[in-house]
Amino acid sequence: MSNHPEVHVHEHADAGGLGYGTQQSYLTGLGLAAALSAAALGLAAVGSIGTIQTTALILTAIAIARVYIHAVFFLRIRSTDEGGWTAITTIFTLITVVIAMVGSIWIMLHQEINMMPMPGTDAFRGM
Amino acid sequence: MASTAHTEVKGDNFHVTEEPHHEGHSTVIGFWIFLMQDMLLFCGLFAIFAWLGGHYANGPAPLDDGTGQPLFHLTPVAINTVIMMVSAFTCSMGMVNIRKENVGAALRFFGITALLGLGFLFMQYREAVNMAAVGATIQTSAFLASFFVIIFTHCLHVIAGLVWFVVLAVQINLHGLDDANERRAVCFSMFWNFLDITWVIVFVFVYLMGVLK
Structure with missing residues (x-):
């Protein structure tokens, strides 16, 4: 111990x-x-x-x-807790969060812009 | 961890020598890693909401529930924010008393934390009922589906925290404040603080950004 x-x-x-x-x-x-x-x-x-x-x-x-x-x-x-492992896992998580958030939003919004407006969607009302 | 075992060369054989570790030596870092992956779960839900949050399907929207009234009411949301903030504080005060081996006071602070958690769940229940009354349910639109999945997931975490409090209180009553129970209290406090952090993100990104005009 x-x-x-x-x-x-x-x-x-x-x-x-x-x-x-x-x-x-x-x-x-x-x-x-x-x-x-x-x-x-x-x-x-x-x-x-x-x-x-x-x-x-x-x-x-x-x-x-x-x-x-x-x-x-x-x-x-x-940063010194648990021999630095808490800091490393936290930084790793933050990097993953940023990649997942920015990547998802970027891809999905571009996909959305390129979609055909369909009846019943908000974009269709502007047509 | 890489340091838990090391190899020794003896003659032609390689031996792995296990070093003894006292029980629970890696609980805190293990629980921290669990919280980090839980954050990734919420990150996925927030990414979905960032995409679907504007898809109202001509149904209720944050600023207009269809009757001209806002769907998101800031007063109950503000009350919930105060509840989570104060409960994170009382939970931390419980830990101060755990450290002083002041079991009675610690359990009282944890009890207040759990009661605040119950109040939070009640407010969330009321909000869901009020929303359902104007036809805003999880099946109404992509916006409401992604919204309710975030809210329900957070409420499930609060319920898990309440169950944890009950188990912790029973364990401390049965065995006193031994090392294992102290570790459980540390993890409970980390978990509850994590609930407050998650709620802050829900509060700002889902509710407040939804009502900007």
Whole structure:
């Protein structure tokens, strides 16, 4: 057991790490998360500022910031956890997510543009 | 992991020496990898919604349910966001008390988390019923099909979290706060935080972006 102090929950206690934040970090995280969520909600309730694209970009930035705050203040992910394996799996997942999201949206929207409008679809109404 | 075994050369034979590991040494990293693949599941659903989210089939749309009223009401969505955010906090506070070996307080915080989870499920149920009342069901359009699949998948995760809380509470009552139960609590806390992260993405990309005009 003493050969693996980095994975033993008791010995991690004061070192932070996955699932081990402090009350202070949780309160900071809650405050920041509440502020960002309120900002996003206010933005959507107004309708949009500028164009829809600008507002959507701002909302995306808020969502990314919110997830980052959660990872840092609540989950306490550090690049050194588990000998770096948490960081590696997270980066791998993020790369896969970006490829899957961007790729799917790109392909499907192009496919959509090249489709013939059919009766009953929204595109047909514009014909 | 590559470091769990190493080879030794003895004479002409290669021996693989197994090093002893204490139980549960890889639970946290294993559970983290599970959460990452769960994120890929949601990523697939969001990619589908990004494509189909605008296909209303002349039926209900986020800003117009067919009667001139919006289909997405921001007040219940905001309440759910607050519920998930606060429950992630109470769950984390439960972990603070687990670390202090303060079992009673930890279970109370986890209990509040589970009650908030129940409240969340109730709000989601009400939303689905209200939507069905204006003819917006999973069978109505591609938009609503992809929307409800995301919502149901997230609710299934919340239900799994509630079952986990009950099992954890029973285990802690039976065996006290031993190493195994402490690991289960860490994983429960990671899982519940993951639910909140997923909900933030649903909140912004499905609801808020749906009501922009």
